[in-house]
Amino acid sequence: MTKEQRYEKLKEIIKIYLPEDVLIKDVNLDSHFINELNINSANLVDIILDVEDVFGITLENEDMDKMQTVQDALMIIDKKLAAS
Amino acid sequence: MNYKDILSKLPYTRPFLFVDTLLHLDEEGVKGQFTFLDTCDFYKGHFKGNPITPGVILTECCAQIGMVCLGIYLLDKTGTIATDRLKLGMSSAQMEFFLPVYPNETVTVSSKKEYFRFNKLKCAVKMHNEKGKLICKGTLSGMLKIDSDG
Numbered sequence A: 001m002t003k004e005q006r007y008e009k010l011k012e013i014i015k016i017y018l019p020e021d022v023l024i025k026d027v028n029l030d031s032h033f034i035n036e037l038n039i040n041s042a043n044l045v046d047i048i049l050d051v052e053d054v055f056g057i058t059l060e061n062e063d064m065d066k067m068q069t070v071q072d073a074l075m076i077i078d079k080k081l082a083a084s
Numbered sequence B: 001m002n003y004k005d006i007l008s009k010l011p012y013t014r015p016f017l018f019v020d021t022l023l024h025l026d027e028e029g030v031k032g033q034f035t036f037l038d039t040c041d042f043y044k045g046h047f048k049g050n051p052i053t054p055g056v057i058l059t060e061c062c063a064q065i066g067m068v069c070l071g072i073y074l075l076d077k078t079g080t081i082a083t084d085r086l087k088l089g090m091s092s093a094q095m096e097f098f099l100p101v102y103p104n105e106t107v108t109v110s111s112k113k114e115y116f117r118f119n120k121l122k123c124a125v126k127m128h129n130e131k132g133k134l135i136c137k138g139t140l141s142g143m144l145k146i147d148s149d150g
Helices: A003-017 A041-055 A061-066 A070-083 B003-009 B055-077
Strands: B021-026 B029-035 B086-097 B106-117 B120-128 B134-146
Touching (some): A041 B120, A041 B134, B003 B021, B055 B086
């Protein structure tokens, strides 16, 4: 899987949890999940659980704390995939 | 931790406490009861001259027994905690209602954990009446954590 493919897969997951007033085309690498995309902390957990399923990885509490932006999420996914 | 300890750690009091007793509690789920006494204030207005327990109150009862009691138990198993710093909030509720609950009825709520990860607890809940008939069922989620500051 290339970096672009991982980004696209992540966006497919995020799309499910976006509030109605945020469009997937507005999502970019710097988007902050809670402050900009208006995703609440409960939905952020759902995104993480979906990420685990889709990428076949396991995330820890500290990973969630670090996951503020889309870029952060991609970095964590890359790191976990590299370690697996 | 026994059932009484859990009840003493609940962050509610009357008139918004909707747990009387816990019948069973383990890592996978919980069962508890509450009696809606006819003295509850909301019966004066729901409905005029025809008191029936509001669905939001039934949902709250399911959440307090099915999610908060279970959540306190699960949190306390994961470490030493001071539950007076418990922070919680309901994040989603999807409920279906089948039967009304009249004043002085006792309901039994049973809840099954779907997952508790990253401070989010998701549960499948059911409420039955004294005849064992299903009153309502649904899925509830909430965020529960112990505030580590201060």
